[in-house]
Amino acid sequence: MGELKLMKGNEAFAEACIRAGADAYFGYPITPQSEVLEYLMAQKPYETTGMVVLQAESEVSAINMCYGAGGAGFKVVTSSSSPGISLKQEGISYMAGAELPLLVLNVVRGGPGLGDIQPSQSDYFQATKGGGHGDYRLYVLAPSSVQEMSDFVPIAFEMAFKYRNPVMILSDGVIGQMMEKVELFDPIPRRTIEQVEKQCPWATTGKKANRERNIITSLDLDPYKQEKHNYHLRDKYEQMKREDVRYEEIQTSDAEYLLVAYGSSARICQKTVDLARAEGIKLGLLRAITLFPFPSVRLKELSKQVKGMLAVEMSLGQMVEDVKLAVDCKIPVEHFGRTGGVIHTPSEVLDALKKQIIK
Amino acid sequence: MEIKDIIKPENLVYKKTPLLTDKALSYCPGCGHGTTHRLIMEVVEEMGIQEKTVGIAPVGCSVLAYEFMNIDMQQAAHGRAPALATALKRLMPDKFLFTYQGDGDLAAIGTAETIHACNRGENIVIIFINNGIYGMTGGQMAPTTLPGMKASTAPYGRDTHIMGNPLKMTELVAQLAGTYYVTRQSVHTPANVRKAKKAIRNAFEYSKLNKGTCFVEIVSNCNSGWKMQPVQANKWMEENMFPFYPLGDIKVPQVEKV
Numbered sequence: 001m002g003e004l005k006l007m008k009g010n011e012a013f014a015e016a017c018i019r020a021g022a023d024a025y026f027g028y029p030i031t032p033q034s035e036v037l038e039y040l041m042a043q044k045p046y047e048t049t050g051m052v053v054l055q056a057e058s059e060v061s062a063i064n065m066c067y068g069a070g071g072a073g074f075k076v077v078t079s080s081s082s083p084g085i086s087l088k089q090e091g092i093s094y095m096a097g098a099e100l101p102l103l104v105l106n107v108v109r110g111g112p113g114l115g116d117i118q119p120s121q122s123d124y125f126q127a128t129k130g131g132g133h134g135d136y137r138l139y140v141l142a143p144s145s146v147q148e149m150s151d152f153v154p155i156a157f158e159m160a161f162k163y164r165n166p167v168m169i170l171s172d173g174v175i176g177q178m179m180e181k182v183e184l185f186d187p188i189p190r191r192t193i194e195q196v197e198k199q200c201p202w203a204t205t206g207k208k209a210n211r212e213r214n215i216i217t218s219l220d221l222d223p224y225k226q227e228k229h230n231y232h233l234r235d236k237y238e239q240m241k242r243e244d245v246r247y248e249e250i251q252t253s254d255a256e257y258l259l260v261a262y263g264s265s266a267r268i269c270q271k272t273v274d275l276a277r278a279e280g281i282k283l284g285l286l287r288a289i290t291l292f293p294f295p296s297v298r299l300k301e302l303s304k305q306v307k308g309m310l311a312v313e314m315s316l317g318q319m320v321e322d323v324k325l326a327v328d329c330k331i332p333v334e335h336f337g338r339t340g341g342v343i344h345t346p347s348e349v350l351d352a353l354k355k356q357i358i359k
Numbered sequence: 360m361e362i363k364d365i366i367k368p369e370n371l372v373y374k375k376t377p378l379l380t381d382k383a384l385s386y387c388p389g390c391g392h393g394t395t396h397r398l399i400m401e402v403v404e405e406m407g408i409q410e411k412t413v414g415i416a417p418v419g420c421s422v423l424a425y426e427f428m429n430i431d432m433q434q435a436a437h438g439r440a441p442a443l444a445t446a447l448k449r450l451m452p453d454k455f456l457f458t459y460q461g462d463g464d465l466a467a468i469g470t471a472e473t474i475h476a477c478n479r480g481e482n483i484v485i486i487f488i489n490n491g492i493y494g495m496t497g498g499q500m501a502p503t504t505l506p507g508m509k510a511s512t513a514p515y516g517r518d519t520h521i522m523g524n525p526l527k528m529t530e531l532v533a534q535l536a537g538t539y540y541v542t543r544q545s546v547h548t549p550a551n552v553r554k555a556k557k558a559i560r561n562a563f564e565y566s567k568l569n570k571g572t573c574f575v576e577i578v579s580n581c582n583s584g585w586k587m588q589p590v591q592a593n594k595w596m597e598e599n600m601f602p603f604y605p606l607g608d609i610k611v612p613q614v615e616k617v
Contacts, residue, residue, distance in 0.1 A: 024450055052449045057475035061442040064435065064472070068415070068443030071433045074450055094436050193451070204431035204447075206410045206454055215425045217416075217434035 003184045009149040009175040010035035012182045013079070013105055016153035018045045021188040022103075023074035024052040026065035030084045031117045032173040033107035037079075049190050059084040063091030063104075070100035071216035073200030075157055075191075079105035081173075082123050083114060085131075092166050093132030096233070097218030101160035103153070104138075105169045107176035110341030118341025119173030121263060124318035127170045128292040135230045137237045139167045139244070140291040142262040146180035154185065159244060161199065163236050170291060172314070174264035174343065237293070246289035247298060251277070255284025257357055258302055259349070260323050261312040262288040265337065269312050271346035276353065283353070291319070296326035303327035308357035312349050313337045332357060378404045378429045385423055387494075389589025391579030392420060394546040395488060396427050398556045399457065402563055403430065412455040413447055415440040417469075419461035420494040438469025441476035444483040455563060457484040463493050466502040466528040473528065480537030480571035484562045487529065487576040491600060492584035502526045505603055510584075525603065529576040533610040539571035541610035545578045545601075547593045558608075565612060578604050 007015065014036045017025060027037045037055060045051035052069075056062035062078050069076035080088060085106045095102050106127065110120040127140045139159045141152045149171060156167040197205055207213045220226045248266075251273055252258065261269040266287040276283035286302065288295050303309070308331050311320035317335035324333045336352035338344045378400035386392045403412050409430055416424040418437035425432035435443045440458035448456040465473050465487050476483065492510055493499040500510035500517060503525050507516040517525070533541040540562055544555035555577060562573035578600050582592035 024446060026446065052446070054445070054449065056442070057471050061439070061472050061475065064439035064442035065446035067435070067439070068433060068446035069450055071443070072413070072447055072450065074446075076446070090436055091439070098434075204413050204433055205451065206413060207429070207431045208410055213425075213429055214431045215434070216432070217425065219422065219434055 001183060002186060005182055005184060006179055007146060007182050008035055008177060008179050009143070009146045009171060010107065010177070011039045012146045012150040013153065013169070014039035014043070015184060016150040017077050017103075018043060018049060018051060019185055019187040020154045020157055021049070021075060021190040022051055022077050022157075023190060024069045025077045026054050026056050026062040026069075027078050028056050028059045028062050028080065028084060030081045032109060032176050033079050033081045033105065035176070036105065051190065059087035060091065063088040066102050067091055067095055067098070067100060070095055070102050071098065071203070072205050073196040073203030075101070075103075077103045077105070079107065081107045081109045082111050082120070085123065085126070089126070089132035092138070093134050093136060094218045095166050096136035096138070097134060098216050099164040100166070100216065101157070101164060102166035103156045103160055103169065104166060105171060108170065108172040110339070116341040117173065119264060119314065119343060120339065120341050121172055121265060121314040121337070122316070122318065122339060123170065124291065124313065124315060127168050128294070128322070136233055137292050139163060139165060139240055140170050141167065141246070142170050142289060142291050143175055144263050144266045144287065146175065146178065146182045149175060150182050150184060154188070163240065165236060170263065172264050241293040244290065245293045245295050245297070247295035248287040248289060250285040250287065252284035252286065252302065254282055255305065256282040256307055257284070257353060258306045258309045259283065259285045259312050259353070260288065260299065260309055260319070261285065262291060262319065264343070265312050265314055268344060268346055269349060272349040272353070275346055275350050281358070288319070294322045294326070296322065299323060299326035300328070303330050306331065308332040308334070310349070310353050310357050311335045312344070314343060315339055376401050376404045378409060380427055380429050382426050384427060386420065387583045389580065389582045389592065390420075391490070391546045391577060392488060394552060395486065395555070395577050395579070396424065398546070398552070398559050399459070399486065400428055402556065402560045405560070406563060408455050408563070411453065412457070415443050415456070415458040417458070417460040417464040419464050421459055421461060421488065422495065424459050438464050438467070439472050440464070440469065441472040441481065441483065441485065445476050445479070445481045448481060448483050452482075452569070455484070455566060457486060459486045460488070461494070462487070462489045462491065462501045462503040466526050473532065474535070477532040477572045477574065478535045478537045480539070482566050482569045482571065484566050484573045484575070486559070487574065488579050489576055489604065490579040490581035490584065491525070492581045494581045494584045498584040498586070503528070505599060508599070527604070529574065529609060532572070532574050537571050538574055538610055539568070539612055540565045540573040542574070542608045543576040543578060543604060543606050545596070545606055547580065547596060551606075570612070576604070578606065
């Protein structure tokens with residue numbers, strides 16, 4: 001068993017970055033995720049693993065530092081919360097276009113605008129539909145525990161390098177701030193520069209005599225070449241859908257009704273399932289772990305089994321659109337969720353299920 | 360004497376560095392970008408640091424700088440080149456990192472990245488091409504456009520009461536504790552080209568010392584944006600740009616020789 005610790009989600013994420021052999025972190029303070037940078041600066045990984053940690057002058061600068069580091073094949077991380085993630089979108093789009101690996105954590109808070117600092121899930125569209133300009137997607141992981149704030153970090157790096165694409169861990173203020181027991185994985189050493197160059201022959205680590213120069217850019221003024229490039233990007237997103245969908249099912253085998261949720265909302269829905277079962281309602285839960293690619297295929301299968309689905313998310317209804325697309329209007333699909341930083345309770349969810357789906 | 364009598368191997372006085380690619384430059388005839396590209400690549404060649412140098416191209420006329428320089432390069436989002444270079448230099452301290460940026464990129468949209476990279480004293484070289492105009496987008500007003508100077512977005516000339524004042528970014532960064540070497544040069548005459556090359560060489564040599572940011576401004580022409588013939592543009596630059604942006608060293612390290 002790995003080392004056990006009681007940690008905040010943000011701290012577990014930061015510790016996991018060090019342990020996963022991250023080369024660099026660039027960030028800017030914003031509530032409720034500032035513990036990531038605070039923890040890293042307290043741990044001083046630059047004195048142990050050699051990981052670079054730098055507080056940038058803005059989220060914009062931080063994401064562009066990530067672009068530089070990712071362009072040289074380094075494992076690079078940034079984190080922020082909703083308004084800060086909006087500022088990073090230009091850079092994330094550039095990194096998707098230039099096909100650079102990146103791990104970006106969004107500890108979502110209520111919006112729009114400056115909003116508040118309470119937990120929310122209202123950045124789903126931004127995370128899963130692109131977020132910045134242009135035709136691109138992120139690989140999006142949604143942790144629902146402090147344990148997963150740690151466990152998802154090495155998975156995120158694996159996906160970021162497998163697809164040469166930014167990966168987002170879409171968390172929220174609950175998961176970032178709450179303390180839970182976490183089992184930490186054993187540290188993975190940072191790659192040497194030779195290993196980086198071997199893994200990433202495209203990296204701009206200095207032109208060697210035996211190879212052509214490497215160029216990192218997202219620019220192609222020829223629309224036909226740009227279109228070809230975009231088709232190449234699409235092929236990667238299709239591959240993600242085939243190979244790397246992740247989800248969890250709770251009491252679905254005999255379910256007549258289904259809740260669909262992710263992150264902290266899925267934690268709440270687990271309790272709702274227990275409450276419903278106690279009343280004799282055969283309720284199950286599908287927890288989406290990857291939000292892109294979305295577990296659409298499994299939801300379509302379940303739509304042949306259950307009578308209706310309730311998408312439960314802390315927003316006015318964003319993921320519900322993907323659930324509806326997956327089941328293709330074959331059964332009723334409704335949305336329930338509080339917004340603006342308010343967290344729904346298990347019994348509120350059960351009431352909504354009865355009112356909107358069971359009727 | 361005819362042309363064929365002049366173009367002979369024995370009369371060859373200039374040889375293109377192999378660190379410039381064979382791709383035809385996309386710059387307008389008379390523009391200072393091509394010369395500055397050459398000087399940087401000559402310095403990299405002469406120092407033997409091709410394998411250790413990574414350059415960052417901006418957004419602007421020189422967005423395609425990576426097409427012309429035979430080294431590893433990244434192309435940055437508008438204004439963000441110093442952020443990219445910061446990360447790369449910190450991750451690869453033994454490498455030489457330079458950014459190549461125009462006035463809109465460095466002194467308008469990228470002001471924060473420029474100031475903070477310089478203030479942190481990142482051990483990078485910043486090459487700043489100041490021609491007082493947005494060239495690529497067609498001659499709009501730049502942060503360095505002179506008072507009274509015409510631009511497509513200042514068709515009656517820059518009225519400082521409405522449009523604000525030109526920004527002397529180089530004097531500004533020279534005030535910061537993190538800069539080590541700050542100089543302003545031009546490439547419009549052979550003598551100035553030689554001085555500019557020496558300044559670029561100094562900047563790269565100084566960056567070995569890890570003592571802070573080296574900042575080289577090149578005051579350049581933009582005959583297309585200024586709507587002038589190249590020779591006329593150079594004359595206009597001498598008469599108008601240089602009095603406002605005087606050439607010479609602004610911050611020199613207190614060392615005799617590198």
